[in-house]
Amino acid sequence: MAGIFRRNGAGDAPARYSAPQLARKGLTGEEWPRVWRDHEIKPAYDVIIIGGGVHGLATAYYLATNHGITNVAVLDKGYLGGGGSGRNTAIVRSNYLTPEGVAFYDRSLSLYNSMAADLNINVMFSERGHLTLAHTDSALRTMHWRAEVNKLQGIDSSVIDPDEVKKLAPSLDVSTHPRYPILGALYHPPGGIIRHDAVVWGYARGADHRGVHLHQKTEVLDILVEGGDGPGGKGAGGKVTGVRTNKGDISAPIVVNCTAGWGSLISNMAGVKLPINTHPLEAAVTEPVKVFLPTVVVSGSLHVYVSQTDRGELVFGASVDPLATYSMRGSLSFTEELAGHILELMPGISKMRLLRQWAGLCDMTPDYSPIMGFTPVEGHLTDVGWGTYGFKAGPVSGEQMAECIATNTTPKLIAPFALERFSTGQLVGEKGAAAVGH
């Protein structure tokens, strides 16, 4: 298949970001070149990627970088990074429960680690350590389970006692009187937070300069398929010929669904039904205060996670809303539960003020694992169903999807995430891992 791919004319060499460049531009008043360019939409591309978030952009970037495939368009109905990539709480970690999960996310973490150099942009990866608190015996047992699996995979992860927890995060109440006492925690030093927008922009800029076309405000209305056994020639056995957008039809033999929140709707356009329910995931941020929380803190039992940005804001997240919906309106009850739970953990911050709340959409699958790779429609590939884990998996997903597209074979790392597993009963063991979360 690789033979069908062509190169787009690459653009000017990207402007290097560096301190000397900043100094020079500061002195001369010279402007920075555009971070990415606008192009006319071509009538045909080799690969169309739907979704200009971290997954879609990373896929495009690695197609161009690792495989020399540059006749690629990324379409987004809004602006780049406006979906889950810009709404998540930007936590990265690799302390999952199963070996497959650990290997996958560890690859992602290592790509995040070298990202600043690879993409020549400071993604502000703050490797500040990640604490998952245990409030019950059974939770502590699960933390041990994860720690033991992690250690066998060479991941820095261990269970620590309340005194050590207190040293790492002094604002936590580790006394025995709370309703949810802190009995210990899973400590994962390589976990941390990252500037999510910078990751999106870095991949976009890298892809653009290798010739990929980025088309914002370009909404896919239909996926064009012929020869399938479903209505309109769609569905199993069919072959992708392109997409219909609000700006016209575009031909392409390969159309990749890299969306979140609309994953099942997009693949439905090709006649592919996905086991996905869409749920909102809410998040919130406080006003800034001087930095006092040095680590990422997660409590699965209390459905809350929190970190403090360098700007001093606390960023909170929780579990997905139980109501399956495409509505992204925030709810008051989310902020109430969140505040109640966070004060359970850190009673000293009751005077901090919640400044803003927002929601994103999560495509939840039955085993909390993604649906990646080929579908029964030739040329239609998916990288969807990420639930609440999409951001941390962005780099590795892009790398693996690019390989999948370029080689027309499923890479080993994503083989467990094939769509077929739901009819063969081979659910991913991360059902457990994801469930204990964050």
Place this chain on the structure above:
Amino acid sequence: MLLVPCPHCGPRNQSDLRLVGATVPRPDPNATTPEEWGDYLYLRDNPADWIEETWYCRAGCRRYFTLTRHQGTNEFRNPPMPGDKVGTATYTTISVGSSGSQPGANIEPHTTGGAS
């Protein structure tokens, strides 16, 4: 806080109820195939449109009933009256939110809906 039209209790705060999931017919357990059973377990319609789904009034009348809701706007259509048909047995593997009442929710690595 959505108002959910319970046919027995009247409009109630969403927190009083639990969304069980989209209604799906249960295949004949003695004649089904793994593919058909897999669809029954895992595949649900997920349109940004009207959808029939089962609700459980957990803090009120403790009845299960079927409502039609728009998954884009969360609007309910034609709330049923008591005695209207209720949903066929539904099975939802996705244990979400903090309801904690999903069957099997006591099974340890399954206790919380995932999050980032």
Place this chain on the structure above:
Amino acid sequence: MTERLQPQSGEVIDRSTPLPFVWNGKECTGYVGDTIASAIMANGHRIFARSMKYHRPRGLLTADFWDPNAFVQVDDDPNVRSGHRLLEVGVTVSPQNVWPSLDVDVKAANQLVGRFLSPGFYYKTFIHPQKLWPAYEKVLSTFAPGGEVDIETPLAYHDKRYTHPDVVVAGGGPAGMAAALAAAEAGASVLLVEHEHGLGGHLRWGSDEERAVAADLEAKVRAAGVEVLTDSTVTGRYEDNWVGIVQRSHPIAVERLIKARAKTLVVAAGLIERPYVFAGNDRPGVMLSGAVRRLINLYAVKPGERAVVFSANDSGDASVADLERAGVEIAAVVDGRTTGNVIATHGSQKAIKSVELSGGRTVEADLLVTAVGWTAPTSLLNMAGDRPVYDPAVARFFPSGTPDNVLVTGGLAGDGTLDQLIEHGSATGSLAAGRAVAIAHRLQAATVRAAAVEGAEPDLAADVRTPLGRDPHPELFRSTTHGIVDYSEDVGSKDLVSAAKEGYDSVELLKRYTTATMGPAQGKLETVNTVAVLAEARGETIAEVGTTIWRPPYAPITLGALAGRIFEPERVSSIHPWHVANGAKPILAGQWIRPEHYGDPAGEVTNVRTNVGIIDVTPLGKLVLDGPDVPKLLNLLYTNSWNKLDVGSVRYGLMCAEDGVVMDDGVTGRLSENRWLMTTTSSGAGSVWEWAENWLQTAHPDWEVFVTPVTTAYTSINVAGPKSRELMSRLTDIDLDPDAFGYMKVRTGEIAGVDDCIMWRIGFTGELSYELHVPAGYGLHVWEALLEAGADLGVAPFGLEAQRIMRIEKGHFIVGQDTDGLTKAPTTGLQPLIKLDKDDFVGKPELTWAMEQDLPVLVSVKMTDKTIVPPEASQIVRPGTNEILGRITSSRYSPTLGESIGLAQVPPELASAGSELTVVLTSGERTTAVVQEHHAHFDPEGARLRV
């Protein structure tokens, strides 16, 4: 130095009550009624803070809640809005974001390098080497703005309130008051919420006549029975008019969250005055017209000595009069409605010396007042689904359409004379009340029990209000020079232009890249200017560029108020007081607090194995099932068969979900022909009940079964040990002879004088044992009677830990510990209990296939080294590798056997007796375990429990 003026006719301060306080280390005095900011100004201080990035000195800009320059620390309370918060006696107020002090700030050196701190600065540097970023980050994080949190701050009392008014009015200006009044007069219950400390809106700092109108309206509003909340903000409008209100004025709670289910919501939030962008627009002494009007008229504070006023509207014109009355010299009035313009301010860092005007004129002044227009704070409308539309003739956004139950009045809806605004408000209030009646009717009719609601549903009242007009206003956003757009984020118009040129040229990308509008005012002052600068950079109109969607909350809320009182239930049995009094070590199990042990768990095991012990097992889930079709239900829910269970017998059941995964287990007994008692795991009590109801109501509504949860109606006690029969015989007349009451049988009767007890013979501990379910009110009595009656038998309580040890000795698994989210039934080794010949049961197809699959197997294991107890969740690996094969699911040292035992999940090839397992300990060291023939380590034949 004091800047306090002679008494003003509309002032809200009480000069008879001075309040001493400390600002920036200096003793100051204000009055009751002062805001912290007005008091600081009155004491002659003009610098309030340093800016976030460049640490430039900042003075008051808007002198209200949204003032971006007036955040202070008040005692342990960070980020206090001094333009709004009322002064209290004795408070210590400190500036934020200064180092080392407000007057001399070393970080102000940032200004020198400001030209290099272009937007996206951080993204473009500190890239190599990435390993050094954490070190940079540490330094940079000291630049975080905001106050300081004292993590020892005690959690103060908070409360919440629910209310169900017909109409909530957000905003107590003239239109809002008129709306509230009209709605109340139409018979509606009305809650009027005002953000400021008093009703009146902009009339509060207006003329005597304007204040008289406001006072008259307020009197009528209060007389009409409207509930009025001041210093409170409607923070959000959520689905179905669920309205969040933060009440900062509650007498006891620091802040209170009010949740109102409003039938209609009237949004009368007014308008927010917008700053002007020009060079030096953040120099202390640049103020908006609203700020000087408030300072003079409400607080009698003189804002400066010599002023330039740049006015494009009535508010600016009125400020000129106010300034003159306050004795401020008017150096120049520049009319923004004609060609006048402000180019720049000049002066020192801390004060204006002169103002440069269009036409090359420069005027000496220490105060520049701007009145360049209004921002429509459409946050609540956004939340109701509205997408406001920009009107260039009026230079602001207007609502485009709201749901039927959200109405808009006042400045958000349009302009007009005071009379017109009041008239529109009044019409809106009547409309809101009318719609509330229809909505109330609809809600009530939706409830069948209340279907007796009289009459047909009234039509939703049509909107026949005369719309407010729109007064032309010049589009004044930026002068010919560049200045600050976002004061709290220190983002200038130049930054926005260069970011847009770089490609961040949609409003959302621009916002993310520059952080403009992301600060504490959340865009109320900054959004429109940001959009305007972007539009200019792109050569487009504001309408084409569009705007951002305002996110809730409208005003920030403390975490304490959101949390309220924390209601996290804890459950205890009726015997709990005895456990506490007798030294039990508590352990949290789900919601239950249970005794883990009473000091010596191993001794408790030995006592059960040799004498008799009693354990409180009340958390065990219990459901009474009544009806002729109970066997059908049990056959459906459990994998095993329930057709032939006689009255007086009990049976163990295994419950799976439809995917074949083990969900719950427990014992069910048949008490009489049509009455059964089902027990579940403690944590499954609620979910199994809902599960049973789900199947009964949706799949088999024809079955006659009634399910009653009785978990806490009974206190459950397990009496276990070889001497348990002797003990029970002393307390009951029930025939305990093994032939009359054998293993797996149930009897009902009187125990220790208590009627209606249920007693069954089962054996989780492996000993002869009786499980008692006694009416909860008598639980403690029976417990104490058992201890008293069995004193000579050596009876003693035992806790959860002893029970855990004994169940491992017996090889019993616990759902959720030895099984996990993917464990299907055959793994447990209970294949005989999976009756595939039943017509149907939950999970049947999946289990039919699972029986043929190579699933993990749950086995009993002993450690080769009898003294090593591997922690639960220790991994089992292939020898010499890190390949994971299984795990130890349970482990304990057995005092009975004197060795380390456990349960493990292993692959089938390692499941046969004698298989050696390599177990990795926490330290990384490896040890071995051996698979046992039987699940039970102790008494595998079960002889002890059948006696």
